[in-house]
Amino acid sequence: MAATRTRRTPISPASEPPAPMVPREFRLRLDPLLLLAVVGLVVCSVIAIKGATADDIEGQPLYYVYRQAGYGVIGLAVMYALSRMDYSRLRDLRHPLYGVMIASILLVFALGSAARGSKRWIELPFFRFQPSELGKLLLVVAVSAFIVERMRRPGRDTTARVMLLALLPAMLVMAQPDLGTSLVYVVGTLALLFVAGTPWRHFAALGALGAVAVALSLVALPAVGVQVLQPYQTDRLTSFLHPSDVSGEEGYQQQQSKVAIGSGEKIGRGVEGATQTRLDFLPEHHTDFIFAVIGETYGFAGAALVLSLYALLIWRGLHILTMAKNLYGALIAGGITVMLLFQIFVNVGMTVGIMPITGVPAPLLSYGGSSLLVTFLAVGLLQSISARSREVAANKGRAAF
């Protein structure tokens, strides 16, 4: 028997792909470019905060740096954990998630702490939690699920219901009052409708309704004595229309921000030379106006780098939207990406004087735990969507990207 045995060489077809360098199980199933953008932005944030806040707390020049870096590390871990989860399971949790969102926003009214006249935070040990930030993400996740559910019955009815679902939290947040965040809610929801394929005419109708609402709240209702917006909010919204008038607080801040960015010129004035930041001419320099700090300290080069990282982030978001394995993923990706885009544009636009001051933080850049962690959660969801899509593609033998 032994003689009949013939030596067999293993078949190695030429088409066999080379063995992966890293075993599949150990690979971080993350989108590397998205990761690059996120980590790059957090690094930029920490560097900018270090320069901006060195004099803020006597004896603790690195107070904000440590905290922001800590949030960054926690955020990365959270993002990774979320990316390993199947986001599709969140669909079934849409009701509790929506409920949690509304409840947490309401909770702020009960026991929130106020800063500059608006209640936005809940004091936790070591941390001030801002429910409206988390609400952005919960809204996208929950509303996307509602949309997917009603996909079989598209129509005016669906559009109206979805908008009502979004307007409820948006109105609550506006009452905090936090106009910027409530706008983010509305814009995010519009993006979901857009990606879901809502007809153009619905948008036209919504636009008309919106215009009427704005006209009512800004002109008609105050005329009959009902204040929808706080006077300072109206100031903020209108002051950037008169850039030469710097007498008001808002115009003054925006003017100082423009001076900061402009004086950075091409390569910036360095940390020591950044007088606008160091001497506190720039308001809120580590939160809302951090982009102006970067503009002043590192000039056009630094600001352009940050903008490029943002562009990378948005591109990857849209890319993941197109790759999503199901409509739910596509909706979440679209909602998150547009929300981020909106925040980026509103914040950066505010610092360069082309958008009104609304108090919207720069995603991943502004100091603040809530905003940073929520953005990481959002990116984690994007990563999860990306990972699932690659799984499916791998199963079907399609290139993931």
Added chain:
Amino acid sequence: MPAPLEERRPPITPQLAVRVAVLGGFAFVLFAIVFFRLWFLQVLSGDDYVTQAAQNKVRKLRIEAPRGDIVDRSGEAVLVRTRQAPVVQILPDALPESERTLAADYGALTSAAERRRLAAAARLDDLERTRKRTKQRLTKAERRERKVLAKAAAQADKVPMPPMPEDPAVADLFKRLGRVIDMSAQAIHRRVIREVAQTPYAAVTVKVDISRAAYNYLEERHEDFPGIRAETQYLREYPFGDLGAHLFGTLREISPDELGESEYKGVDQGTRIGKDGVEETYDNYLRGQPGYERQVVDAMGNPCRTCKQPGSTDPDQGRRLRLTLDFGLQKAAQAATERGVAAAAANGSQAGAFVAMNPDNGEVYALGSFPSFDANVFAKPLSQEKFDALNSESTGKPLYNRAIAGVYPTGSTFKPVTATAALESGALGLSERIFDDGEYKLGPQTFRNAKNASYGSIDISDAMKVSSDVFFYTLGERLHELEGQVLQTWAKRLGVGRRTGIDIPGEFAGLVPDADWRNKGYAKYLTCVKKNKLGVGTQAALPVCGGIERPYSTGDNVNLSVGQGDLQATPLQMAVAYSTLANGGKVVTPHLGKRVEDGNGKLIQELRFPPRKRVQIGDATRKTVLEGLRRAAMEPGGTSYEVMKDFGAGEYTIYGKTGTVERIYQPDQSWYVAYVPHETRPIVVVVTIEKGGFGAETAAPAARLILAKWFGQNEDEFRAGRSDD
């Protein structure tokens, strides 16, 4: 089995593709807008913004620290304290351009005038040096030039005060302000111009102690009075008016030159520092630490509204200074001196001085000069007229502190010095007798005792008791014959004719005339007389070349031996000399500073003044001299016995010496020096009354009143004596 709907991967429908493309395009447009905006701000118009950023400034506002109080030796009487007063200030930055230009021009003209003055002084100096080196006589032209230069160097040209600018804004503002604070617009204008020219950036204090109503009015109407602010400022206050007024000094803003001095290191421009008196000496303790408020101002000069104010610190009040001065004694001494002066009013006496000091350690219990002045006048801006009045001869120059800067011959109060020199040098034996027949002949001159008295055969102790001039003339002559100016050496050793080192500025050294000084002066006189073709010793030469008409001679020494002639000493120096004799050879450093304390009187630093040096005085000499002084005050027939008898029911031993200075064309000057030993409260008292007559007439009674106060003797009688020296 097909996957459920939601798990199926939807194909990218054309519709979705379009929508994603729309989103992408939208995002692209937004990024493009921001990029171009950044490009515009940073690259195209960056320069403008750099300029704007540079105009955003931090203004460091100094918060003045209140100066420390000055208290007397008990710590209970607050002699100088700080109070807050409402003032009106004008901020030069906010003044109309026209007024600022005027001030700047005025400042430029004044500093140009000052530069011209300095240049003239330098040229004059140069001329003098050249002349000295070449030893040539000056030509007429050179002399004329020197005259012109001397005039130019003495005083800078007066720059006329510019009139009020045409600008109605200025006139209107000043007129309205003037109405509120009761000042004429012109006066405000003058003050503003002068102050802005001096310190262009400092706020101009227009008026202090404005009424509460005016203060509130200005406070509430900021908009109507741009650049004018009602503030509160720390002012010095002297609750006891003229008490010790000569000792404290005043405050004024630090000058640019002083800013560079190491003594004032870390002191900011605009800080008010002590000038004169203990305020100057102990400025670093009294000054305190100013606080700071960092005020951030933007390009428009508005305080930045969003900025926080890091680095704001509170001011720290200056330390409290405790003086050695005894409040009660100072008060009594001032009153006593005033009575002494009043007693000699018939002679035209106007002025006097006193010192009371601990002979063992130099602590000054009382020191002052009459007439005095209300120290409060210097706490506020002072008009030139008022200042001139305080310096004028007709009012007796109240600002002049005669106790440390008044230099006079001391009359017979100098005799203990002569006695010490004679005994120590061996020119006189301890019990050697000299016959005093009332006359002393030196060459063609005859010196006589006062009132032509003669005392017969007396020893040194007797001579001190009765103040025999003839006896001391003899000593003067004997000492002149010894090598090395023994009398002068001893005078200086004991502290006469040199600065005592008291801890307030303005002390005069005085003069102990010696051969060297007179011979040099005489040489000068001779050249001068010759040059001016005048006769030596003539009346014509006197005003031109001075009075040193002859070289040093025995007569000068004879004069010095009784404290007459060219001797120039201050009352404080006499106090030191007597202290040295009293304490056995310690030349103490008189001082007013005792210790530095915090606001509650807790000791921070003890101020120490070790004796300047020790002099070896033989015990026998010292005892003999003191015995003479004792007998002068305590034995019948002593020069001040009449004044001092029954003091304290004989409980105290008084060593006292009268002095009467003969002055040309003037009534005599009265002196008295007393030393009273005591276990815990020894004291040396010096009083001099200008034009006060004999020592026993005015100075000694005043000294008795001072001693009475010190030793708690309840007496108020001014016991003028009739002794003739």
